[in-house]
Amino acid sequence: MSDLTDRLAEGLPPGALVVDPDVTAAYRHDMADFCPAGTPAVVVFPETVEQVQHVLRTATALRVPVVPQGARTGLSGAANAVDGCIVLSMVRMNRILEIDPVNRIxxxxxxxxxxxxxxxxAAxxxxxxxxxxxxxxxxxxxxIGTGAGGLCCVKYGVTAEYVLGLDVVLADGRLLSTGRRTAKxxxxxxxxxxxxxxEGTLGVVVRAVLALRPAPTPQLALAAEFPSTASAGAAVCEVMARGFTPSLMELMDPVSVRAVNELARMGLPESTRALLLVAFDGPDRVAELAAVGELCRAAGATEVVPAEDQAESELLLEARRLALPALDRLGTTMIDDVAVPRxxxxxxLDGVAAIAExxxxxxGVVSHAGDGNTHPIVIFDAADAEQAARAQRSFDEIMALGLELGGTITGEHGVGLLKREWLARELGPVAMELQRQLKAVFDPLGILNPGKAV
Incomplete structure (x- = not known):
C-alpha cells in the first residue's frame, strides 16, 4: 500500500490522491444497489492527461487494478470498485475545450x-x-463508457452516433487517438x-470529439391514457408505421405513474394501464401531434391530452425523468434495461407483469417506447433474504423474456456486473471469445475494470 501511494504521489498534485477510508468508501459503487463492490486502496482525481498516464503506468508496474469512474450514476455496477484497486475518478477533468459551430463539433x-x-x-x-x-x-x-441513450433516441440516436473521435489512455499509459474531426x-x-x-475495460477516455446538431424547435408533447398495454403498444406501432418520427415517445406503467405522483404530486392519471407521452420538435409539430393524438384514440386511448404550450410539455417530460428516483424511494431496486422490437x-410489458405476479x-416499468427499450425496475427489501432471492429470479426471467422476444439484455445501461452472465447467453461462444481476445490486446494484464462486461 505504501509503495503504491508513494509512487502515485510522485506524479500527482496535492489533493489528487485520497487514502482516507471514510472518503474512499463513498467511491465503492455506482447506483446499482444489488451489485457487489470492493474496497479501493486509493481514489485518484487527475486533472490532466499526463496525470492519467502516470496512474496507469504505476498501476501496470505494480499490477494494481484500475476502476475508472465518472459521476457514478450508472445502473449496472460497471463503476464498482474491486478490492485493492485504484479508483480513477475523472470528475475534475471537466472542461469544454471547444465548441465549433462551423464543423458542428x-x-x-x-x-x-x-x-x-x-x-x-445551445449558446x-x-x-x-x-x-x-x-x-x-x-x-x-x-x-461514452456505457453507450448511453436517453429520451430523445427515437429521433436522434444514442451516444455512439455522436462520438467522432477519442483520446484514450491505455493500460500501459500510452495515449491512443482514434477517429476524426471531419464529417466523414x-x-x-x-x-x-x-x-x-x-465500460472502461479497454482504456480511459480523456478527451472526446462529439458531433453537434442544429438546435431543434422546442418540443410540444401530449399524454395519452390507455386501458391496456396492448392498445398502447398498438398505438406505438401505428405511429411508427405511418412514418412519424417523434422526438420522444415514452411509456409509463401504473406503478411508475403512482410513484411519480407520490414523489412530486404531478397529478398523473392513476387509473390508466399505460400512459404514453409523445413529443415533436419540428416545424410541423402542432399538426403532427394532432395526427398522433387521433392515432392514439383510434388505437383505444381513453383520454388524449395535448400540452397547451412548451411549459406544459416540459412538465410532462419531467414526470418521465422523475420515474426512476420515484421508484427508487420504494425500496432496493434492481433495474433491467431490456430492448425488444417495437x-x-x-x-x-405483459410478460413483466406476469413475472411480478x-x-x-x-x-415498475418505464419504456423508451419509440425504440422498444424497456426499463423494468424490480423493487424489494434487500434485508429480506427470501425476497431478495425472488427479486433475482424475477430479474433473470425478465432477461430471458427479452431474449425470447428477439431483444437484447441492454439497450443503453451496459453490462457491468449486473448482466455479465447474460452477455454470454446473448452473444454466444464465438463472439465471447473474440471479445476476450480484444480485451487482451488492449489490456494484456487485465487491470482495467476487471470483472466487468466480458
Missing amino acids: AVVEPGVVNAELSRAA SGLAYPPDPSSWESCTIGGN GVAGYDLTRLLVGS SRLAEM RHDLTI
Missing part, C-alpha cells in the same frame, strides 16, 4: 456533465442530443466505436 474532457454540454452547445445555436434521464449529473465520459472518415478499423460502450413491446413483487 464539441471537444470535451470526460468529466463534463451532459447538461452543461447541452447548455454550452451557439446547437444541440447535443443524447439525454439520459440523469443528464443533470451524469458525465460525458460515463455516457473511414480510415482503418473503427476503434472509436469499439471503445464506446466498453412490435413486441406489449408482449414484453408470479413472484409477488412490485415491478
